[in-house]
Amino acid sequence: MDSIDVAVIGAGVVGLAIARATAALGLETLVLERNAHPGEETTSRNSGVIHSGIYYPNGSLKARLCVRGREMLYALCRTRAVSHRRCGKLIVAGESQVAALHALHERARANGVTDLVELDAEAVGRLEPEVRCVAALHSPSTGIIDVHELLLALLADLEAAGGSLILKSTVRAVRLAADSLVVMVESDHSVSELRCKWLVNCAGLAAVSLLQHIQGYPRSRLRQAYYAKGNYFACHGVRPFRRLVYPMPNEAGLGIHATLDMDGTTRFGPDVEWVEQPDYRVDPQRGESFYAAIREYWPTIPAGSLQPAYAGVRPKLVGPGFAAGDFDIEDAAAHGIPGLINLLGIESPGLTSSLAIGEHVALIISGKPN
Template sequence: MERVDCVVVGAGVVGLAVARALALSGREVVILESERAVGTGTSSRNSEVVHAGIYYRPGSEKARLCVEGKRLLYEYCALHGVEHRCSGKLIVAADSSQVAELEAIHQNATACGVDDLQWLDKSSVAQIEPALNAHAALLSPSTGIVDSHGLMLALQGDAEDAGAMIAFDARVVRGAVANDGLELEVMTDGQPMLLRAKTVVNSAGLFAADVAAGIEGLLPEHVPPRYFAKGSYFTCTSRVPFSHLVYPVPEPGGLGLHLTLDLAGQARFGPNVEWIEAIDYAVDPRGSEAFYSAVRRYWPGLPENALQPGYAGIRPKIVGRGEPAADFRIDGTSTHGVQGLVNLFGIESPGLTASLAIAARVVALV
């Protein structure tokens, strides 16, 4: 049996940030990634938005870690040459019936510590985005976009420079609580291997609940249910007349079909919300009809035949359809009683923005 100090399960953006932070603190770290590259799941299938922390419940982990994570992420990107842009975002009330909801969003953001939002009336919106249909809008100047792949490569490089090692095609199939840590059975290159680690951080994203459920000695009540909420994106083949990101008021399960621009200027719309039972990244072209209808509420000039299927991502939910949104769960020993184990559950948006802040929280726990 191989013995290591720390194991991080999962090499998405959060797992890499955690591994980097642990390695920089002087810990010996091994990262186990079931795929053959970093960030092939949720971390590379999202809007690549740096969120400000507007929508979350005040005092929640999502609110605190997003606000702090945004600051840390912008600093990190500037220092490490990770491409990003503080482009700003408009949250749009398309008509007067949505103004009260927009006001509630403003109040919620203020309670979360977001102090830079600006209220814009119809004429003010028209001055900065003439093509936008908006009765009113909130401007979030500190919302931005980031090259998520470049960020993950930078985090991986930092972690490895600090001594961390990463094993690809390494899938955790079971675990057990031991006297001096945890034992993990790992399948790598088709062969089983046993590892004993003092510290295990379960950052397996979509499969975090599966990894936790396979650990003998962790009580079942400390493993949440697992749900998948798929979000599809459509790209726009025509030039869009916008310089800001554009968001409608939120919808149940997500933030609505918003318009984001990547760092090359390509526009995309999404994601929608589709509850599914199994991993499926296919984008149904027939979904474009609903996209046209939703987008034209705030951009009436969207041309016909301008949308084409883009890509899809899946949110790792720990509550089901129709239930109130769940907070991040960062479960350490004080929660479940297992020494040396930290489980990260429900790390959906704003997980990318919050990744460095989550990593700092994990290091403090272990």
């Protein structure tokens, strides 16, 4: 049986960032990915936005790791030549939302986001002539990134530090052994065992269901996984904005907002569609409901300009009718199994936070306080 220091389950952007961080500590690190390529699920189907840390409750993991991760991510982009653009973002408000906009600004300040500027309608018009609103927050540190290039950079750093990625390898079960965990891995219709000192469950959409197959994991801590599908539509033939444009957030999320591809193409989304299982098909009919939401801030959107783009699925720990929960990064102090770290409910801003999450987990493994 092969033995290593750290096994990471899941080669999305967060799993690779964690593996990169543990390999940099000199620990022999292996990433197990069930798909044929890294980042095939949540990572490759998000908006590619580098968030600044505005929305999240003060003191939450989302707030701390987003603010820290944003600066780490921009630094990585500079040093590794990962394509990105610090394009900025406008969060727009109507007449009845101005007080909530001020409150959002105060929350952002408490999170350490100190570069926001409140704008009136005239100032917004100078920045984005197509946008209609009463007031807005301008976030200059929000940006966009080429997610594929980021994955390649993380994988290159992992391999340069001696780590490895094994594709088409599905973790079926985990059992406890003396001073280690034994992982049963199915690959090419055969099953092998891998012994590790540390096991990081970063399986994204499958992270919660995997808990049921870990020997000794407390039944009282098992929970239900919820899947929030988000559909995106592209706006072809028109490029109305130079910045990202977001409505005020609501209980379900950040609303149907305008994001940009690296080539400048405008996309709108995501909406929230609760599904029983991940499903990436986009129903063209859902685009009809997008127009009314978009016209709240872009009243001149041409009829018929939206075309289905793609869909992603967010792994959530709370279901419909509840505000989004925090990241849950649990170690032995929570569940009692030495060497096991579970990352649950890693949704937005997971991409932005990825390097900070890697740092956070590496500190747990090295025994240093976070």
